[in-house]
Amino acid sequence: MTGLIDTGGQSLHDWLIDEDIKSRRQALAQRWYFGLRHLLSSPIAVLGLVIVVALVLAAAFAPLLATHNPYRQDLGRALLAPSSAHWMGTDELGRDVWSRLVYGSRTTLYITMLVTVLVAPVGFLIGALAGFIGGWLDTVLMRLTDIFLAFPSLVLALAFSAALGPGIENAVLAIALTIWPPVARLARAETLTVRNSDYVASARLQGASTLRILWRHLVPVCLPSIIVRLTLNMASVILTAAGLGFLGLGAQPPLAEWGAMAAAGRQYLIDAWWLTTFPGLAILLVSMAFNLLGDGLRDMLDPRKG
Amino acid sequence: MTAVPSTSARRTRAGFSILRRGGASIGVVVTTLLGLLVLTFVVGRMVPADPVIAIIGDQADQAAYDRVYSDLGLDQPLWRQFASYVGDVVTLDFGESNLTRNAVSTDLARVFPATVELASAALIIGTLLGVPLGVAAAVRRDSWVDHLARVVGLVGYSTPIFWLGMMVLLVFYAKLGWVPSGGRVGIYYEGLIEGPTGFLTLDAILARDWETARSALYHLMTPALILGYANTAYISRMSRSFMLEQLQQEYILTAQAKGASRQSVVWRHAFGNMRVQLLTVIALAYCGLLDGTVLIETVFGWPGLGQYLTTALFFADMNAVLGAVLLIGLISIAINLLCDIAYRMLDPRTK
Numbered sequence: 001m002t003g004l005i006d007t008g009g010q011s012l013h014d015w016l017i018d019e020d021i022k023s024r025r026q027a028l029a030q031r032w033y034f035g036l037r038h039l040l041s042s043p044i045a046v047l048g049l050v051i052v053v054a055l056v057l058a059a060a061f062a063p064l065l066a067t068h069n070p071y072r073q074d075l076g077r078a079l080l081a082p083s084s085a086h087w088m089g090t091d092e093l094g095r096d097v098w099s100r101l102v103y104g105s106r107t108t109l110y111i112t113m114l115v116t117v118l119v120a121p122v123g124f125l126i127g128a129l130a131g132f133i134g135g136w137l138d139t140v141l142m143r144l145t146d147i148f149l150a151f152p153s154l155v156l157a158l159a160f161s162a163a164l165g166p167g168i169e170n171a172v173l174a175i176a177l178t179i180w181p182p183v184a185r186l187a188r189a190e191t192l193t194v195r196n197s198d199y200v201a202s203a204r205l206q207g208a209s210t211l212r213i214l215w216r217h218l219v220p221v222c223l224p225s226i227i228v229r230l231t232l233n234m235a236s237v238i239l240t241a242a243g244l245g246f247l248g249l250g251a252q253p254p255l256a257e258w259g260a261m262a263a264a265g266r267q268y269l270i271d272a273w274w275l276t277t278f279p280g281l282a283i284l285l286v287s288m289a290f291n292l293l294g295d296g297l298r299d300m301l302d303p304r305k306g
Numbered sequence: 307m308t309a310v311p312s313t314s315a316r317r318t319r320a321g322f323s324i325l326r327r328g329g330a331s332i333g334v335v336v337t338t339l340l341g342l343l344v345l346t347f348v349v350g351r352m353v354p355a356d357p358v359i360a361i362i363g364d365q366a367d368q369a370a371y372d373r374v375y376s377d378l379g380l381d382q383p384l385w386r387q388f389a390s391y392v393g394d395v396v397t398l399d400f401g402e403s404n405l406t407r408n409a410v411s412t413d414l415a416r417v418f419p420a421t422v423e424l425a426s427a428a429l430i431i432g433t434l435l436g437v438p439l440g441v442a443a444a445v446r447r448d449s450w451v452d453h454l455a456r457v458v459g460l461v462g463y464s465t466p467i468f469w470l471g472m473m474v475l476l477v478f479y480a481k482l483g484w485v486p487s488g489g490r491v492g493i494y495y496e497g498l499i500e501g502p503t504g505f506l507t508l509d510a511i512l513a514r515d516w517e518t519a520r521s522a523l524y525h526l527m528t529p530a531l532i533l534g535y536a537n538t539a540y541i542s543r544m545s546r547s548f549m550l551e552q553l554q555q556e557y558i559l560t561a562q563a564k565g566a567s568r569q570s571v572v573w574r575h576a577f578g579n580m581r582v583q584l585l586t587v588i589a590l591a592y593c594g595l596l597d598g599t600v601l602i603e604t605v606f607g608w609p610g611l612g613q614y615l616t617t618a619l620f621f622a623d624m625n626a627v628l629g630a631v632l633l634i635g636l637i638s639i640a641i642n643l644l645c646d647i648a649y650r651m652l653d654p655r656t657k
Contacts, residue, residue, distance in 0.1 A: 146334070147341030150638050154597040155615075159345075159631045162619050163352035235464055242466045243601055247616055262469050266605075269472055270480040277476075280469030288464035 038300045045296020051289030058105040068096035070103040070256050079272045089274040091264065097274060101282055104256040108286060111172055111241045111250075112234045118176040119183055120230060126180070127187025128218050132195055132210065142188070145181040153178040153236070154243055161249040168257070171250040175240050179233055186229050190222040224301040232294035235287040242283045258283050335643055342635045346628050347391050353624055400629035405621050410629035413614065418633070419504025420490060421603070421610035425595040427530035432537025433588055439538065440545025444553060445572055455542050462539020467598050471532050471605035478528070485528045488607035492521040529606045533598045537591050544587040545580075552576035582653045589645040593638045 007015035008022065015026065016033045039045050058065060067087065074094035082089045088097035130141040148156070160174035194200055194217070203213055244250035245259025253260070258279040265275025358374045366374075379387055394400070400410035443455035478485045486492070490506055495518040499509045507526055510519035552558065553576055561575050596612075603612035611630055618626035 143334070143337055144341070147338050147345065150338055150342065150642060151345075151635050152593055152597040152638060154600060155631060155634050158600070158615070158619065159349050159627070162622075162624070162627050163349040239464075239466055243468060246466075246468050246601065247604065247619065249619070259466070262466070262472070266472060269476055273476055276469065276472050280466055280473065283466045283469065284461075284464055287466075288460060291460055291464055 035300050042296050044292050048289040048292030059109045062102050066099035066102045068099045070099040088278045100256040104258045107257045112237050114172045115176050115237050119180045123180040123183025124187045127184035128191045131188040131191030145184050148181045166249050168251045171244050187222045194221050228298045234290040238287045346632050350628050401625035403626040405623045410625050417611050417614045423505040428533035431534025432541050436538040436541025437545050440542035441549050443546045444549035459539045459543045462536050468601040468605050495521050529602045548580040548583050586645050589641050596634050
């Protein structure tokens with residue numbers, strides 16, 4: 001590790017805790033180091049982190065973890081109860097539930113990542129522009145935000161999915177359309193706190209363009225709170241995606257998606273409890289993990305709000 | 307949670323006359339309504355299915371197609387289509403449902419009371435459980451009550467509600483036989499009561515039909531408790547943070563120094579000051595319930611707005627979908643508006 005960073009002859013640990021900071025990079029590294037230490041000191045946040053890491057590993061190594069082909073149907077082995085051959089039983093088409101659950105982690109991760117990648121820059125840009133430029137642009141953008149906020153989010157996502165047609169990409173788009181307003185609000189609030197600060201004024205006097213100020217001076221200010229917001233949002237993204245899947249609007253068969261799996265089990269609820277129970281538990285576990293991690297990150301980035 | 311104090315700070319900002327605020331808030335409501343209409347209009351236009359073919363089928367000739375096309379106004383410029391859409395909505399004409407062959411507005415009027423009944427029952431449960439839990443958690447910080455509130459909140463925020471509904475059915479209906487499988491009332495009592503309010507339980511009580519009332523209450527209980535739990539999570543979390551905020555204020559110290567009992571400090575002094583904030587949260591919880599009812603009504607076969615919406619979605623009955631979505635949006639805007647008005651009337655600082 002020490003080879004990667006120039007620590008000026010100190011050991012990496014000494015360099016990270018040295019109070020005599022010599023470079024910008026060292027300051028940044030120290031901030032991350034202390035933040036991480038703070039995060040890891042909370043057992044609850046660590047639990048969340050562990051589950052999220054497990055989700056990522058499950059998605060990455062799905063072929064190794066799955067005991068069966070998640071898509072191969074075998075009607076002769078349909079609706080088998082959990083056993084040593086099928087740890088979580090088989091579904092109505094004879095597919096192995098455990099293997100489908102493992103592959104379903106890819107769908108969950110895909111949806112949450114894609115929503116985040118779409119929402120973070122759009123939400124930031126709308127909020128920061130509204131806050132930084134102000135005036136009529138602020139009024140228009142915030143009114144737009146209010147309109148989206150006025151809707152219950154699942155109903156709005158339902159309407160968009162209905163219009164766009166079923167499918168996982170459309171579900172992602174529909175969820176992204178309902179998630180951006182709180183991010184924009186947050187970015188606006190953070191922008192307003194620094195808009196009139198001296199360092200922004202000095203950057204402007206030096207001739208920095210609006211875009212440069214947004215990128216160099218506002219992004220670093222907004223980033224921590226946006227990261228917390230998005231982590232907490234991931235829990236609701238997962239629940240909304242599962243809800244859409246349950247209503248048949250998200251991922252389409254035969255793709256393994258937890259909400260759709262739970263929905264398919266509804267018909268066999270009484271005879272084959274494992275079809276609904278396990279996918280639902282997976283959703284619960286992952287969305288809880290994101291909630292725990294988000295709370296931990298919030299405590300880490302802002303210890304005042306416990 | 308952090309957004310709430312800043313909102314109240316913004317709301318209490320001095321220098322505005324009530325009159326001017328009233329005018330501004332009417333402007334806000336009008337633009338929000340217009341935005342809502344644009345949103346549903348755009349969603350309606352985005353639908354991949356061709357509305358003409360939905361009416362005449364794909365066997366019709368070009369002449370028939372063109373005739374229906376212009377009948378539907380699709381040859382008009384977009385702004386004129388929007389204007390006629392707004393006209394339709396204002397006159398409560400949402401078109402005809404392809405599924406039930408009724409006017410969508412008639413259908414909505416029929417299913418709406420069932421949803422209000424369910425959501426209100428859930429809200430009552432959520433408030434009665436959530437407020438005391440949140441207050442107790444704040445007063446006895448880091449005690450077992452606080453931990454309980456935290457777990458209730460965390461699980462409530464993380465559980466897919468449709469799954470919880472199915473699990474309850476699995477255990478309490480299939481295994482134990484304690485609760486009914488779904489619906490609004492037992493099959494023998496179906497259609498006996500056509501009451502004045504449309505809330506079956508209330509109507510049956512008003513008609514002194516105790517058996518129907520019991521059956522209706524029995525059916526209402528399970529979905530209401532599940533929705534109410536999700537609500538408890540939200541309300542208790544917010545109550546806790548409001549109460550903590552109040553307890554850190556100096557007037558609490560003053561009251562304690564004057565010898566006020568703990569009971570009086572918490573409920574008379576602190577709670578009195580968080581009532582208005584709490585009202586806002588409860589109103590917002592009602593908006594959130596509309597989301598939950600869509601899923602829970604589907605699981606429990608509750609014949610309300612949510613089930614109507616999901617059935618319409620399933621059969622691509624777009625008029626019904628848009629009508630239901632618009633109604634839900636209107637309710638949310640109305641609740642937000644009422645909330646604002648209540649805030650202004652009840653919070654003396656805004657005077």
